[in-house]
Amino acid sequence: MPDTPSKPTRTSTLSDTILASAQNVQAVLAGRSLSDSLAATPASLRASAQSVAFHVMRRLGIARAVKQILVRRTPPNPGFDALLLVSLALLDTALEYADDAAPDPAKWRHIPVYAVHTVVDQAVKAADSQHRMRTYKALLNGVLRGFIRERSAILAQAGENPEAVFNHPAWWIDQLRRSYPDQWQALLHSANVPGPMTLRVNQRRSSVPQILASLAEAGIPAVHVRDEAIALLTPRPVHEVPGFEQGWWSVQDLAAQQAGLLLPVQPGMRVLDACAAPGGKTAHLLERADVELLALDADQGRLERVTQNLDRLGLNSKSVSLCCADAADVPSWWDGRPFDAVLADVPCTASGVVRRHPDIRWLRRSADIAKTAALQRSIVDALWTTVKPGGHMLYATCSIFPQEGEQQAKKFATRHSDAIRLAAPGQLLPLADDQAVSHDGFFYALFAKTA
Template identity: 65%
Template sequence: MPESSSKLSRISLSDTMLSSAHNVDAVLSGSSLSDSLAATPGELRAASQAISFHVMRRLGLVRAVSGMLVERTPPYPLFNALLLVALALLDTACQALAQAGEPLRRDIPVYAVHTVVDQAVEAAAGHRKMRTYKGLLNGTLRRFLREREAILAQVLQQPEARWNHPAWWIKQLQHAYPQEWERLLEAADQPGPMTLRINLRRSSQAAMQEALEAAGLESQPLGEAGLVLGHPRPVQQIPGFAQGWWSVQDASAQQAAGLIDPKPGMRVLDACAAPGGKTAHLLEWADVQLQALDADAGRLERVEQNLQRLGLMRPGVTLHCADAADLDSWWDGRGFDAVLADVPCTASGIVRRHPDIRWLRREADVAKTAGLQRKIVDALWKTVSPGGCLLYSSCSIFPQEGERQAEQFLKRHAEASRLPAPGQILPLADAGRISLYDGFFYALFAKSP
């Protein structure tokens, strides 16, 4: 079978596999895949990202296979990571052979079976600390090829291998969504679409769609300002990026500004602003007096860069590095007409875009982030003017970070009433299609005059 979708040119597959192994090892050591990829050499980054994402989406399975095939793993973590990379690619290669001509997902790197084995061994042989184990790697991969069906039948009895999520995560979803949990886990392994939000101050949905068509890019309208691309592209390859015609923003996140529905002259607070997508949307929506907060100075710089590109840095827009819950460090006592509290969370609703999240989170993190959320929203509620509103949002599908927070908030604040909002958005789609929406939660509260 021909080598595929990620074509090799000057960079060999062995180089890419080794780079991907470094990324996988970083995640297994507790670092985010985004941070590891940022440190990956530029010529390797795109291919390494594709493979690393694929391994993260198959990590439960390949770890179970590795544990079955290798009784005593070498005391060198990078070798173990390389084995996981090779097993993920090898299993995909076997699937491609079995499917005999059926279309494969474009995000999955597919190589010939013999190529995966040879290049994995070459990667080990070329690394000083791993060349001792190249025989073990070769033998393990070839045994997997010989016994694949029997091995998979055995390991797929394990929930983590079957669903490629931690066991605690699976149980959380089974309890919260007894009818949908399987579909949610399956959807998490389907990459989300690339969705643009048009900056209506600089372009229009129709004009942007024409520009995309002229560049040979397919898209479909979403709402009044969204366009869903037929296939993801680097932002520099999409017309109008430098001109600030659009931003990348998921369909769920695009709902925030409309729920607040800011009017000209309103005082608005975006309390957890980075990376600035919702901040920009609020400023595109109306000429408001906006204050954006974030506790991370580096991420706040990114907010400013995005606003500059979109032409939205203007008088009345201020950015402040501060902890939203520490009012004494930033609040001058003047109330806001609207507050957006897009609070920190486990990010369980966006794991299809960040497949490492499931492996980085721990069960205790759910309660930990829920406690932080309560602290933030209770503090921010004090800044809402009588008659104003607070929009609570999180990119989570765990009820502890969504509906339960909303219910408990109302119990703690008698002067709050709940207004219409989507509530829990689940990343589900029918008939095998990919959902246009990430997992998200919205609750809108009004403060009595």
């Protein structure tokens, strides 16, 4: 008797990816981060759904504007609304690519592009696969085909809407226009280009020449940027890059790497990394010098990632302590022994890392700037009491909003007469034309406490 053939495993289709992406976009529109929602996406779809969902976040302004023009009344179904936005974003991209006579590979490298007819077919198929959306598939098909027919006129009309032009909320656009009158448009455009994958070499286990040689042998194009930073010309999963398991390097943006270089640490010092998770800057400080270090964070789950990172890099030792506590509540965690150096990488709106986390712009509200600025003020004032006379504190945020950067630093110096501001980069803006050497938006201010 012949063997009964096994049932073939179903291969995921583009319609599956579109549907999974729509579920993640729906989560963002409901106030949830993409990182959290993607964690619940099936593993087989996670990579493709992330690629599409991130792209939709970078095109959400235009997708919304087109939807408003073509759909007079959106059905009261959040799932379908998200599916419609995903479909319009993908279709607009497909049409733009089809119109590009000579596509620049660098421009399109990280953008999900599908054939125009494939997007329409698979989007409708995605709607048809869901009981609550099935009745809207004809509407979806009609909207997408209407966009194909009238795209030029629709885009011209949408072009009158700043959110559609720059794919950022109106308040965010206004904030950057006021803060950077000569650079605001460049900042908005750069935020829609994915950042490079930058490595920080762990000099306790490897070296820049060794890493470059291992990457070349693996056929992975890379360039040495500066210091311990190496940029991969094409990002890829960490486990596909030689040396990850061995702890030869960590993924860390070029601007973020400056924290470990700016804080003046020497062997034997007592160092505090406040708001430490997930531990990139903690590790960098330990790579630089043998210090007694306390890593502090208010989130126990994120603090566990610090331990994992230090273990992989071979940096966990008796001289390293981790504590879950509120940095501003000094009595709850401080033993009274002052620190020689404090890294205050405080919470912020994360406006400087939107090219890596494009959902942030749609999750934040204008009122968040004042809220985070107040939180930062309470943290740095508290941390300053733990700094030894003659010691240093580095104030850092991954923000490009002045209220969280230069304005905060100036107010701190005014409040504390024993604080001397030293040389530091100040505001780093993500504006480099060369993607390999580009970086996120960061702010740094270094203070010394008078003896």
